Amino acid sequence: MSELTLHAEKLDAEDELASLRDRFVLDDAVYLDGNSLGALPAHVPGRLADVVRREWGELRIRSWEESGWWTAPERVGDRIAPLVGAAPGQIVVGDSTSVNVFKALVAAVRMAGDDRDELLVDATTFPTDGYIAASAARLTGRTLRPVTPAEVPGALSRRTAAVLLNHVDYRTGRLHDLPALTAAAHASGALAMWDLCHSAGALPVGLDEHGVDLAVGCTYKYLNGGPGSPAYLYVREELQDRFDSPLPGWNSHAEPFGMSPDYAPAPGAVRGRVGTPDILSLLALEAALDVWDGVSVTAVRAKSLALTDFFLRCVAAYTEPGRVECVTPERHAERGSQIALRCPDAGQVMKRLIARGVVGDFRHPDILRFGFTPLYVGFRDVERAARVLGEELV
Amino acid sequence: MSELTLHAEKLDAEDELASLRDRFVLDDAVYLDGNSLGALPAHVPGRLADVVRREWGELRIRSWEESGWWTAPERVGDRIAPLVGAAPGQIVVGDSTSVNVFKALVAAVRMAGDDRDELLVDATTFPTDGYIAASAARLTGRTLRPVTPAEVPGALSRRTAAVLLNHVDYRTGRLHDLPALTAAAHASGALAMWDLCHSAGALPVGLDEHGVDLAVGCTYKYLNGGPGSPAYLYVREELQDRFDSPLPGWNSHAEPFGMSPDYAPAPGAVRGRVGTPDILSLLALEAALDVWDGVSVTAVRAKSLALTDFFLRCVAAYTEPGRVECVTPERHAERGSQIALRCPDAGQVMKRLIARGVVGDFRHPDILRFGFTPLYVGFRDVERAARVLGEELV
Missing domain, CATH: 3.40.640.10 (Type I PLP-dependent aspartate aminotransferase-like (Major domain))
Incomplete structure (x- = not known):
């Protein structure tokens, strides 16, 4: 097991919001498109x-x-x-x-x-x-x-x-x-x-x-x-x-x-x-x-920044230097809850990622967009997404 | 059984659209408010x-x-x-x-x-x-x-x-x-x-x-x-x-x-x-x-007019003359699929009708409004609504 995998496990174990994932319907995919369509909360079908x-x-x-x-x-x-x-x-x-x-x-x-x-x-x-x-x-x-x-x-x-x-x-x-x-x-x-x-x-x-x-x-x-x-x-x-x-x-x-x-x-x-x-x-x-219910937006923000920080660290570790350019600001005060990476073949790369269960989206003309929803995305998800991305960018 | 009840049964028996009622979720009430909120089609919950x-x-x-x-x-x-x-x-x-x-x-x-x-x-x-x-x-x-x-x-x-x-x-x-x-x-x-x-x-x-x-x-x-x-x-x-x-x-x-x-x-x-x-x-x-599916709007219109004609006939039979004034035109060419009756205590009357399972609505200041949805309203419904109305208008 790599150092990043071990670190992801540690971060997940320390994550106070980790149990919120159970409030959603999710599967084995890493869903990093909640900034386009949020996942289904588990109790919504019954209420509707x-x-x-x-x-x-x-x-x-x-x-x-x-x-x-x-x-x-x-x-x-x-x-x-x-x-x-x-x-x-x-x-x-x-x-x-x-x-x-x-x-x-x-x-x-x-x-x-x-x-x-x-x-x-x-x-x-x-x-x-x-x-x-x-x-x-x-x-x-x-x-x-x-x-x-x-x-x-x-x-x-x-x-x-x-x-x-x-x-x-x-x-x-x-x-x-x-x-x-x-x-x-x-x-x-x-x-x-x-x-x-x-x-x-x-x-x-x-x-x-x-x-x-x-x-x-x-x-x-x-x-x-x-x-x-x-x-x-x-x-x-x-x-x-x-x-x-x-x-x-x-x-x-x-x-x-x-x-x-x-x-x-x-x-x-x-x-x-x-x-x-x-x-x-x-x-x-x-x-x-x-x-x-019972969730603090401050805690959500802290986890969001930890997720995007960790994603950037994993991308740096798994991807050949210069293969992608990060267009999301590095400074926390200037960063939302997504990471946008520019690469010339972004459309094709995203198709391959989705086929491998890492769901982000493509924004015209050359942006790979990954959204991190702190309520249901964990650090092992982040490590896996970056690893698969690195493999597809070879 | 009154003549109008027998006639309602005859009209229901002859109604080519009668079976469409099974496509909806309905109960024992007479629902004459489909011109405000249509009834639930039976297969919608499963599809949704x-x-x-x-x-x-x-x-x-x-x-x-x-x-x-x-x-x-x-x-x-x-x-x-x-x-x-x-x-x-x-x-x-x-x-x-x-x-x-x-x-x-x-x-x-x-x-x-x-x-x-x-x-x-x-x-x-x-x-x-x-x-x-x-x-x-x-x-x-x-x-x-x-x-x-x-x-x-x-x-x-x-x-x-x-x-x-x-x-x-x-x-x-x-x-x-x-x-x-x-x-x-x-x-x-x-x-x-x-x-x-x-x-x-x-x-x-x-x-x-x-x-x-x-x-x-x-x-x-x-x-x-x-x-x-x-x-x-x-x-x-x-x-x-x-x-x-x-x-x-x-x-x-x-x-x-x-x-x-x-x-x-x-x-x-x-x-x-x-x-x-x-x-x-x-x-x-x-x-x-x-x-x-398979329903002709022409047939729906024919039934709609038959329903409102029959309602007016039953109201005339069951209600003291002058107690309500019909504000919907009698001529077919000028009539939609509802009957609006004016009476000074319309708000109170409608509350009593609803309590007895005849659901229309009240429109400010003095209108009793009854909508007739040909897909799920039958002639016995119409007779019952008029009869209950007559009883409540005494």
């Missing part, structure tokens, strides 16, 4: 079967009240809140991340006022945020200015309405400095909006602590909500009364069953709703969030 | 369990390709298409009805051009359409003009960009003249958009035949997709290349995995997508649509 057979099949329409369907978007939002450092009452779950980016950006422009005619958006971001930001700018008559996160402080001005940034870059795994960039936006009078898709559930976010104004995120990566599970929208409490949604559907009305022809927005997080909530997916997500 | 346990739990990320997740929005759209008289390739499933109304109205304004500065919207419609239309008008600098469907022909002008109407009114059950109103809109050069929430699955719609431009609808009423199941968007084939969505999320990109910073819309129905599709709900809906 009950939702379908009893709540829908037997209670039917009564479940909107009796089974708590109607209030699920805010209830599930309050389950996500502690994972991203938010007090209750500020997060609503529903729609896709893209739709929530649109709501939040248009609302931000309206809150910022007519003097501020520019939106700054992360040019390195997951593209949908940029596409949606361009649409929000077009519809509100603002100018969209793509910048790298490093350029943000210099680009901020009295013209800036809002800044939309990704907390962790989906491709490189780079973690951006949320406290500093939020403070910089505020110093220029702009609103700070963050996309948490690749950070929530993997590291502390601290939305309230750092005064973030608006945030969105998906729930199917580190939150394990299932394929395409609904996204969420955070609106800081102080801003909720001024949140003027471009999608004022009946579910966000102060009296949704009054069926009034005039729109009157509800107070609080409810204002971020649009249409009828997607109950099956929402309640599958609610059940999935049970895996976080 | 497989999606969760095998496709998500075992195949995980591979299912996007291997289980056909990625193409589900258009595949399920093509399952809905024959029910609303559409050729394949024009319907995409996803998001809520409200979000789809927004996409379609903003796209309609853009297609209509700058000279047309007015949107006509059904003033009697389900309120969310009006709220969303007001937002679309505000963001595109158009004027919103609420009119009753009867006023539409007189209100159309060279200023009209688009007309948004409900095919069946959610409150009164009135069926509007889709062919004539669509033709009137076209005669003035406006686009015709229809909300099919209360007609799809209950009666023939004929989108292609009548040249409808845009349509939206939910899938949780007569299509039995489950609570809050995803809605759909129809864009007539000839208009798809000009469909300029205000929600251009990455799923609608011509090359979604190219991750290009520049947006290039996909051709066809895919262009109506936004973010990652909600797979659990989408595949539950796909399974639910199996109940339509």
Whole structure:
């Protein structure tokens, strides 16, 4: 047995979170794609079967009240809140991340006022945020200015309405400095909006602590909500009364069953709703969030960094120097919960890894992406992944 | 046994669709709320369990390709298409009805051009359409003009960009003249958009035949997709290349995995997508649509009218004259698949009916609403509902 294998065993033995793996359905593969689709929490199938057979099949329409369907978007939002450092009452779950980016950006422009005619958006971001930001700018008559996160402080001005940034870059795994960039936006009078898709559930976010104004995120990566599970929208409490949604559907009305022809927005997080909530997916997500019971995000972050550190060490040991280039920052303060390695034949290499039971993903054109979910990935998994990678890179 | 009971038995015996009831999970209640939430199709729990346990739990990320997740929005759209008289390739499933109304109205304004500065919207419609239309008008600098469907022909002008109407009114059950109103809109050069929430699955719609431009609808009423199941968007084939969505999320990109910073819309129905599709709900809906195998919408419509005719006859027989007022039109050409009865104490009456196993719903301020789903409601159900109603109205 190699030194790294022995060390992996030692790290697993010392891992306080190791037993959480039992809360998931897993097999012999090393699953390093939880940053694309989280694994299935073991109790979700049973809970969803009950939702379908009893709540829908037997209670039917009564479940909107009796089974708590109607209030699920805010209830599930309050389950996500502690994972991203938010007090209750500020997060609503529903729609896709893209739709929530649109709501939040248009609302931000309206809150910022007519003097501020520019939106700054992360040019390195997951593209949908940029596409949606361009649409929000077009519809509100603002100018969209793509910048790298490093350029943000210099680009901020009295013209800036809002800044939309990704907390962790989906491709490189780079973690951006949320406290500093939020403070910089505020110093220029702009609103700070963050996309948490690749950070929530993997590291502390601290939305309230750092005064973030608006945030969105998906729930199917580190939150394990299932394929395409609904996204969420955070609106800081102080801003909720001024949140003027471009999608004022009946579910966000102060009296949704009054069926009034005039729109009157509800107070609080409810204002971020649009249409009828997607109950099956929402309640599958609610059940999935049970895996976080008793889990500290600080401990998750510590393990995440230990996993990625160890992966880098194993890759260095098992791979010919220069065969791959790590594009994820080495500094902990700049690293999310993934490692992205660049190599020219990344697409083919990833196919071979998957065939050998090491599941990461390929991102165009030349990135091997490995996500480390501390709730169910262990150190022996990491050693094996790096070893198989080394063998396939020969 | 009363004459009406005997007649109900005769009608049930002659009903060609009677056996379809076995495709649903039902109990001893008379469920006349399928126009709010359709009953559970019997095979959906098994199919959804497989999606969760095998496709998500075992195949995980591979299912996007291997289980056909990625193409589900258009595949399920093509399952809905024959029910609303559409050729394949024009319907995409996803998001809520409200979000789809927004996409379609903003796209309609853009297609209509700058000279047309007015949107006509059904003033009697389900309120969310009006709220969303007001937002679309505000963001595109158009004027919103609420009119009753009867006023539409007189209100159309060279200023009209688009007309948004409900095919069946959610409150009164009135069926509007889709062919004539669509033709009137076209005669003035406006686009015709229809909300099919209360007609799809209950009666023939004929989108292609009548040249409808845009349509939206939910899938949780007569299509039995489950609570809050995803809605759909129809864009007539000839208009798809000009469909300029205000929600251009990455799923609608011509090359979604190219991750290009520049947006290039996909051709066809895919262009109506936004973010990652909600797979659990989408595949539950796909399974639910199996109940339509071998079922003709014409036969469904014939039974729907027979059910509502018989209900009105039984109500007349069992209820003191003048105790309720029927607000649903008597003429078949103007009637959807529901009967709405007005009485001052409707809220209390509906509570008593539900307690006695006759489930309809109450719509503010004074409407008893009874929906008739021909796939699982029979004539003895109808007689019993009217009899219990008569007893409770004494």
